[in-house]
Structures are given as structure tokens and as C-alpha cells.
Amino acid sequence: MAKREIIRIDEDKCNGCGECIVGCHEGALQIVDGVAKLVNEEFCDGFGDCIGECPTGALTIEEREAKEFDLEATKDHVEKVRGEEAVEEMMKAQAEHADEDKKESHGHGHTDGCPGSRMRMMNKDNTKSSGEEVEVESQLEQWPIQIHLLPPTAPYFKNADLLITADCVPAAYGNYHQKMLKGKAVAMGCPKLDDAQAYVDKLTAIIRENNLNSITVARMEVPCCGGLVRIAEQAIQGANSELVLEVETVGINGKLK
Incomplete structure (x- = not known):
């Protein structure tokens, strides 16, 4: 197995609220014995949409050896447990992720933690500035x-x-x-x-x-x-x-x- 980014759950911090399950479009998470669990590595795309839903900071992204994300298997899984509308929502999220990857393909690499810690450069066009300094109160x-x-x-x-x-x-x-x-x-x-x-x-x-x-x-x-x-x-x-x-x-x- 190759190394890739995938969700990590700190079970000591998890309170079993289930908010992360709502945030995971791919249905990769489930509450088992009162804490969140990754039910299948192939269902986790590693983008961390669930992270912002967690109120306790139990979710992060780590890089480790894991099975590759399987889109087709994930679609079948989501349809089975959530229905066709959920599959459509998942595909919208996947399209947004693909667009984000394209935007970030120049000048940045992945880091551990969450998508928010990924390095990127904005490449602002400062030539459009008037050149006048404006002091904002x-x-x-x-x-x-x-x-x-x-x-x-x-x-x-x-x-x-x-x-x-x-x-x-x-x-x-x-x-x-x-x-x-x-x-x-x-x-x-x-x-x-x-x-x-x-x-x-x-x-x-x-x-x-x-x-x-x-x-x-x-x-x-x-x-x-x-x-x-x-x-x-x-x-x-x-x-x-x-x-x-x-x-x-x-x-x-x-x-x-």
C-alpha cells in the first residue's frame, strides 16, 4: 500500500456526538461503541470535510500507508446506506475537491493536520495597485x-x-x-x-x-x-x-x- 492522506480519529477526544458523520459525504465514518470509527479506508478521500464538524478536535488528517480511495465502491456504499440523493451530494463534493486540487497544483504541497494547513501561494498581481498607501483606521x-x-x-x-x-x-x-x-x-x-x-x-x-x-x-x-x-x-x-x-x-x- 502507498502512503496517502487519510482521516485520523483521536478516540480519547471523541465524545460520540456524530457530527462528523453528517460532514462526511462519503459515509466513511460511523459511531461504534460510543466513538467515531473509520469503517473502510477505501471510503475516505482524505480531504477532511468532516474535520470542521467535530467540536472536540478529535479529527485530523495524517499521512500513512492506506488503501487508495475507491470512488466507485464509495458510490455503491453511499447509495446503499443513504440513497441516490446522497450520492449526488457526494459527487458535488468530489467535483469541488477536484477543482481545489487544480487550483493548488502550482506552488504547494500537502502537510499533515488538515487541508487548511496545506501550503499555497496566492500570486497576487500587485501591478494593479494604484501605488498609493491608504491608512485604514x-x-x-x-x-x-x-x-x-x-x-x-x-x-x-x-x-x-x-x-x-x-x-x-x-x-x-x-x-x-x-x-x-x-x-x-x-x-x-x-x-x-x-x-x-x-x-x-x-x-x-x-x-x-x-x-x-x-x-x-x-x-x-x-x-x-x-x-x-x-x-x-x-x-x-x-x-x-x-x-x-x-x-x-x-x-x-x-x-x-
């Missing part, structure tokens, strides 16, 4: 901003519009301050690198202690960043709030999706 109205450091009873959260921002968003999206942050309180973090449950607990306290007007998550398009959405949803539920979560997604090319 910061819209930040508080400190600290990292979720771990935020005091839930801070006065800037009272009656606020809360923007939960993935760490990479301000670097990727040039209009972050004017289009997203302006007029909002902010909580920043990375669902891949930090303690997801600690985030849930802190955000739950912030929502519970303050009469928030709205909650928005600003995330990157990479699968692992979807974990921030799951964290926010759990916090809203834990605080027994009726607020409706809004989500803004930024592509790695700096464009809103």
Missing part, C-alpha cells in the same frame, strides 16, 4: 480580544453585537475592520489549535451574562475552521439563548464566499 474598541482572555462580564459585551472571529480572518480579508468588525465586540480564536470545550464554556458565559443583540462567526473556508461555528452553536444552546447565529466565510483568496 482600526475599528477595534476593546482589549483583550482572545477568547481565553475575555472576561464574560466586561462592559463592552452589554447589548453588543458579538463577532466571533477565526484568527486567520483579519489577515486574509482586507476589509475586515470596515466590513465586519465596525461597531461590534470581538472574540478571537482558532478552533484547530486551542481547547474547543474551553471556548464553548467561555462563550456560553458571555452569552448568558450579556443581553447580546446578535452573534456572527467570521470563519475561513477551510474545513477545520467550521469548528468555530459548532462551538458558537453549542454556546448559544448552552446559554439557552434564542439568538440566530450568522456566519461569514472568507476564502483563502481573501474574497467573501
